Every structure is written in structure tokens, then in C-alpha cells.
Amino acid sequence: GAGVSQSPSNKVTEKGKDVELRCDPISGHTALYWYRQSLGQGLEFLIYFQGNSAPDKSGLPSDRFSAERTGGSVSTLTIQRTQQEDSAVYLCASSKGLAGTANTGELFFGEGSRLTVL
């Protein structure tokens, strides 16, 4: 498909385990974002990648969270030593990036990865 793809769609893990969440952005989109959507709360910004620039990691809640983006395309969000408060839906989005008249600024979202930490 042509949309943003995320996997797994659901993940149940035990407290203390590590998890990896994957995001395949839309081809050609240079910007990639991770957000967290918790029950009853809004969209919490986690991290933002733009092209080859250093990522904006200002939203990562602790050093247990990290993300990388290989080859300017696929991204992986890793949560180490998961805690129950990490349970949430993790959303990935991509956009065309900063410059250009074709850039409307719109974010295209995936369906999310629902993480449950027991």
C-alpha cells in the first residue's frame, strides 16, 4: 500500500522486557515522527527525523526510549525494560519535509502499534 505502515499492530509484553516497534513511511517522505497516544490523553510527541539532520529527541520520556531511522526510510522505536506506564498506542507519521511548494505540511499517520505491558 501507499500509506504509512506500522508493525506489530498489537504487542503484549511483560514488565521489564524490551520491545521494538517498526514504521515504514510513505516513499519519498523525508520527515518521520513518533507520537504516543495514551488513554484519555492527547498525542504526545516523542521524536522527529528530518532527512539526514540530527533527530529532535526532545519528547522521549526517558533514556529507556530510543529510535533510529536507517537509510532515511524505515524507523524503529525501541523501549527497553518496559514499564506498565509505557502501555499506549504508538503512532508513526510521515510528511514531505520542510521545503517546497508541494509540501502542505500534512502528516500522514499509520494505524499505530498498541503496546500493553503486563
Add this chain to the structure above:
Amino acid sequence: AQRVTQPEKLLSVFKGAPVELKCNYSYSGSPELFWYVQYSRQRLQLLLRHISRESIKGFTADLNKGETSFHLKKPFAQEEDSAMYYCALKSAGKSTFGDGTTLTVKP
């Protein structure tokens, strides 16, 4: 720092009634503002952006720089408008979202 505030977590109206979802922002520069919508069991998607000054599904939103607001309005709500609505501010590539408002349109 940029911030988006949506004061209402829940909003309920009857079909055919006007609806307004409030959004206020704080940002020192010229903002790019958006409304996103998430219908049940669907992914989050763009509804409209202020720069286009468009009406989508009967919704409009006007940027008021004096009041730093970007409220979403529709004169006659429909049941299919029931969804979660997020206001977002984009600056230097990064998008900041409000906490969202769940709109329920009752028959």
C-alpha cells in the same frame, strides 16, 4: 515553546445543531495550524489547514492571531461527525498536538 490547548475533552450536541471545537495556541512566530480527525477504527487524518482557508465536510476554522485561536466550526452537525478531533501547530517541521476533543453528535 509551542503549546496547543483544547479546553474541552468531551463535547456533545444534537444533530442539526451548530458545533464549535475550541483550540488555543501559544507560539511566538507565524504558526501553521491544522485540524486532524480520527473516526472510530480509522487512522488519524488531516481535516483542514488554516493556510488553505477551505471548508471540508462543512467544517471551517479561522485563525485569529489576536486571540491566538483556531476554533473549528460547523453550522449543522451530522451524526457522522462523531469522532476525536485534534488541533495541531507546526513549526520548523515539528507538529505539536492538543489533547483532543471527542465530539458526539446525538440523533
